[in-house]
Amino acid sequence: MATxxxxxxxxxxxxxxxxxxxxxLPDSYQWVQPDLFPSLQQHSTxxxxxxxxxxxxxxxxxxxxxxxxxxxxxxxxxxxxxxxSLIHAAQSSAIDLFALPxxxxxxxxxxxxxxxxxxxxxxxxxxxxxxxxxxFTIMGSPLExxxxxxxxxxxxxxxxMAEYDRxxxxxxxxxxxxxxxxxxITREDINWAGPNEDFKTCNAATxxxxxxxxxxxxxxxxxxxxxxTSLLTVLHQNNTRGLQILREGKQWVTVEPVxxxxxxxxxxxxxxVSNGLYKSPFHQAVVNRTKKRLSVAYLFVPxxxxxxxxxxxxxxxxxxxxxxxISWTDFIRIKSDHFDGLSCIRVDVKDESQVKVG
Numbered sequence: 001m002a003t004x005x006x007x008x009x010x011x012x013x014x015x016x017x018x019x020x021x022x023x024x025l026p027d028s029y030q031w032v033q034p035d036l037f038p039s040l041q042q043h044s045t046x047x048x049x050x051x052x053x054x055x056x057x058x059x060x061x062x063x064x065x066x067x068x069x070x071x072x073x074x075x076x077x078x079x080x081x082x083x084x085s086l087i088h089a090a091q092s093s094a095i096d097l098f099a100l101p102x103x104x105x106x107x108x109x110x111x112x113x114x115x116x117x118x119x120x121x122x123x124x125x126x127x128x129x130x131x132x133x134x135x136f137t138i139m140g141s142p143l144e145x146x147x148x149x150x151x152x153x154x155x156x157x158x159x160x161m162a163e164y165d166r167x168x169x170x171x172x173x174x175x176x177x178x179x180x181x182x183x184x185i186t187r188e189d190i191n192w193a194g195p196n197e198d199f200k201t202c203n204a205a206t207x208x209x210x211x212x213x214x215x216x217x218x219x220x221x222x223x224x225x226x227x228x229t230s231l232l233t234v235l236h237q238n239n240t241r242g243l244q245i246l247r248e249g250k251q252w253v254t255v256e257p258v259x260x261x262x263x264x265x266x267x268x269x270x271x272x273v274s275n276g277l278y279k280s281p282f283h284q285a286v287v288n289r290t291k292k293r294l295s296v297a298y299l300f301v302p303x304x305x306x307x308x309x310x311x312x313x314x315x316x317x318x319x320x321x322x323x324x325x326i327s328w329t330d331f332i333r334i335k336s337d338h339f340d341g342l343s344c345i346r347v348d349v350k351d352e353s354q355v356k357v358g
Contacts (some may be wrong), residue, residue, distance in 0.1 A: 037284075050206050074283075098210040126339045135210070142161055164206065170209050209296075233264070239257045302327075
């Protein structure tokens with residue numbers, strides 16, 4: 001497993017394969033699973049437990065969420081308040097985008113050093129083989145990119161993604177207070193939730209992911225194992241299986257698609273704030289021989305230059321801070337160079353100069 005980037009580019013050019021057209025898996029896509037993780041074959045082993053499915057409208061939802069965050073770092077929710085019509089509209093726009101001819105999609109290709117636009121997963125650079133997927137990242141308005149993709153039909157699609165951002169940001173604010181309250185952290189304890197204490201000053205990226213049908217899915221990988229840099233990631237997947245979460249470092253658990261449900265995952269930033277009580281789970285996406293898969297991931301991140309650190313309410317002489325304070329902006333730089341960014345900011349308790357609480 002490479003801890004620093006390999007020679008693989010994370011930008012798509014006209015020389016890259018059109019995955020939809022390939023009948024044989026090229027050598028460059030014949031996946032090598034890092035020794036750090038269970039093999040691909042282990043994902044089909046029968047499991048006695050599944051990812052918790054929580055009805056957000058029920059009175060016991062906060063308790064169930066707190067338990068799921070401590071034991072899984074993830075859960076699925078229904079009755080979450082996001083209109084299903086909006087979810088389907090966002091998914092439909094993503095389907096239309098990835099169905100465009102390859103040269104047309106390249107009109108919206110992300111440029112070196114930037115996040116928004118069309119390309120492949122940034123984590124690709126840490127692995128020796130390429131991933132069987134395409135992606136499109138939206139940060140802020142997608143207007144300029146959408147105008148290139150749909151010169152006569154971009155406005156409606158921009159409106160859909162703007163509404164999706166508003167709805168998901170509102171849901172993430174609600175989930176954040178549930179997650180923090182389950183740790184005994186109150187609104188008076190957080191100074192970066194914004195003037196209305198609704199986390200509307202936080203930022204977000206919407207990641208559209210497409211996994212074409214693959215001629216040899218047992219030897220390919222849609223998205224390699226990784227954690228997210230977010231506070232929370234909220235994902236909608238279509239009805240094709242593929243998302244897997246690493247359970248206790250031993251077993252890949254497939255997250256079964258549930259109609260209308262959203263998958264919620266702890267990100268690295270929330271692991272820092274919780275001082276490791278909530279773990280950011282490693283997850284990956286496998287591919288299918290006959291079915292295409294699509295997911296829409298909403299990555300909810302802190303205000304850019306606000307330092308995140310283990311909350312002081314969770315610390316004691318016997319529970320020192322595990323991580324040094326860091327902003328999301330600085331953390332994303334670290335993680336672009338190091339696969340396990342969290343290990344780079346862990347505090348050596350013998351070095352008192354690093355022990356600062358917030």
